[in-house]
Amino acid sequence: xxxxxxxESGSSADRKVFLTDPFQVNNPQDWVPAKVTIAGLTxxxxxxxxxxxxxxxxxxxxxxxxxxxxxxxxxxxLRDYNGSKIKSYYAAExxxxxIINFGVHG
Amino acid sequence: xxxxxxxxxAVIASQPSWxxxxxxxxxxxxxxxxxxxxxxxxxxxxxLVGTISVGKTRYALAYYGxxxxxxxxxxYPHATHRLLxxxxxxxxxxxxxxxxxxxxxxxxxxxxxxxxxxxxxxxxVTFDEKGPPPTLSLDGQYHEFGK
Numbered sequence: 001x002x003x004x005x006x007x008e009s010g011s012s013a014d015r016k017v018f019l020t021d022p023f024q025v026n027n028p029q030d031w032v033p034a035k036v037t038i039a040g041l042t043x044x045x046x047x048x049x050x051x052x053x054x055x056x057x058x059x060x061x062x063x064x065x066x067x068x069x070x071x072x073x074x075x076x077x078l079r080d081y082n083g084s085k086i087k088s089y090y091a092a093e094x095x096x097x098x099i100i101n102f103g104v105h106g
Numbered sequence: 107x108x109x110x111x112x113x114x115x116a117v118i119a120s121q122p123s124w125x126x127x128x129x130x131x132x133x134x135x136x137x138x139x140x141x142x143x144x145x146x147x148x149x150x151x152x153x154l155v156g157t158i159s160v161g162k163t164r165y166a167l168a169y170y171g172x173x174x175x176x177x178x179x180x181x182y183p184h185a186t187h188r189l190l191x192x193x194x195x196x197x198x199x200x201x202x203x204x205x206x207x208x209x210x211x212x213x214x215x216x217x218x219x220x221x222x223x224x225x226x227x228x229x230x231v232t233f234d235e236k237g238p239p240p241t242l243s244l245d246g247q248y249h250e251f252g253k
Contacts, residue, residue, distance in 0.1 A: 008181040017180050029145045030172060030186035032206035033252025044143060067246030068227050080208055084173050084185035093182075 001054065003098040004078075007090070021048040023057035030083070038063045057081075132199045133168070136192055140201025141253050144188065145172055155189070156214030161235045166192040166199065167219055169210045189219065189231065191238045191251075202238060205231070205249045221245070 005022040017024070026035070031044035039056040046052075065077025078091035137146060144150075151171040158165045173185035188204040189211060211231075212220045223229040227246030231239065240251050 010181070014180045024180060024184060027184055029174070030184045031143055032186055032188065033143060033204075034206045034250045036252075037250060064247075068243075069246075082182060082184060083187065083208065084183045086182065087185075090182040 003101055004057075004094050005050075005054075007094050007097065019050065021053045022050050023053045025053055025057040025060055034063075035060065133192070136199040136201045137190075140203075142190075142201055142204075143253055144170060144186065144204075149173075149175075153210065155211050155219060157194075158214060158217050158219075158233050160217050160233055163233075163235050163237075164194045165202075165233050165238075166194055167211075167214060168192070170204065171210065201253075203251050203253050205238075205242065205251055207244065207249065208247070 005018070008024045009017040009022045021027070025039060026041055026044065026046060026048050028044035035041045035056070036043070039060040041052075041056050061077045061081050062071065064080035065072050065074070067076075071077070075091050075095055078094050079087040082090040084090070133152075134146070149172070151169075151173075153169040153171075155167040155169055158167065168190040170188040170190050171185070172187075174183035176183055187207045187210065189207050190204045191202045192199050193202055207221075209221065209223075212222050214220065217233050219231040219233075221229045221231075221244055223245035228243035229245070231242055231244075233239075238251050242249050242251075
């Protein structure tokens with residue numbers, strides 16, 4: 001979780017984001033309605049705290065990583081959590097930094 | 107009959123080349139009037155996927171894609187993808203809602219939107235006169251219909 005948040009918003013230039021929505025789960029620009037029922041968010045302009053962000057991000061990660069009722073693992077979940085054309089690099093960086101920093105897979 | 111049209115554009119740069127029967131202006135008006143919750147004033151990519159007629163109901167389907175640039179992004183760029191569903195009536199075009207999807211669809215075949223996934227986890231969205239399905243499975247993932 002620590003590494004994931006740092007990759008999402010850990011830059012010193014993004015301090016305000018890190019202190020509100022460190023997992024960038026409620027960016028109004030990439031809002032989708034399913035985040036209400038699945039991630040427990042109320043809307044794209046919901047005031048965010050790190051606790052709300054972490055809880056919603058874990059729910060959204062689990063949803064994104066589950067295929068046919070089976071959780072496909074952190075790497076696959078992170079890829080679809082990000083969704084961009086460089087989603088594989090994103091997932092690989094979170095996994096790699098976790099191992100480097102903590103010596104485990106997270 | 108297999109219908110497949112691709113028009114990928116940047117919204118700010120130019121309006122998408124929709125078929126005359128759909129109409130660019132009507133699409134944007136329909137999205138705004140229909141309380142679309144996504145971004146409309148950004149570098150959005152839109153692509154007409156096709157139209158489906160079932161009984162008296164006519165649907166228009168479009169792919170919506172938004173992706174941050176690296177300059178805009180906090181950390182890595184994020185992106186979102188949706189399948190937009192419209193209904194065309196005598197009164198005009200109305201936005202019904204959308205599905206959060208992971209990849210753009212391939213196109214439309216008969217009354218189904220086709221995705222490039224294995225069939226066992228779901229690779230189609232089937233439309234009938236009851237309206238868009240409230241939930242569906244694509245590539246083994248559950249998706250909800252919403253605005």
